[in-house]
Amino acid sequence: MVDQNVVERIKQDLGSSDVVLYMKGTPVFPQCGFSAAVVQVLSHVGVKFKGINILEDPGLRQGLKEYSNWPTFPQLYVKGELVGGCDIVREMYESGELQGLLTEKGVATGVAA
Numbered sequence: 001m002v003d004q005n006v007v008e009r010i011k012q013d014l015g016s017s018d019v020v021l022y023m024k025g026t027p028v029f030p031q032c033g034f035s036a037a038v039v040q041v042l043s044h045v046g047v048k049f050k051g052i053n054i055l056e057d058p059g060l061r062q063g064l065k066e067y068s069n070w071p072t073f074p075q076l077y078v079k080g081e082l083v084g085g086c087d088i089v090r091e092m093y094e095s096g097e098l099q100g101l102l103t104e105k106g107v108a109t110g111v112a113a
Contacts, residue, residue: 006059006060006063007067009063010060010063013052014077017049018079018105018107019042019047019049019077021049021076023051023053023073023075024053024055025055027043031053032073034073034085035073037086037090038076038085044093045098045109046109046110047107072085078101078102078105078107079105
């Protein structure tokens with residue numbers, strides 16, 4: 001069962017920004033290729049996002065797996081909803097679906113529609 005303090009922290013994180021990326025490392029210094037790939041996609045789309053380093057907090061790392069029922073990182077959330085990990089984000093970006101989701105959710109991007 002997920003620690004209630006961890007759940008509250010996750011809810012706080014997700015409520016503080018429209019786009020949240022739980023990742024290994026930071027957006028400036030990703031510490032795995034999958035996290036780096038998602039940062040690159042988000043940067044290319046021009047969306048502002050909050051990157052949270054799960055390597056700094058093992059409790060958060062484990063709690064997120066249970067909270068999201070998603071076993072791997074990175075985990076991308078848009079408006080509090082889990083979008084997915086690296087492969088899903090990359091596929092959605094390549095098909096244009098990611099940009100559509102961001103627009104649909106009212107998230108500003110740096111890319112002209």
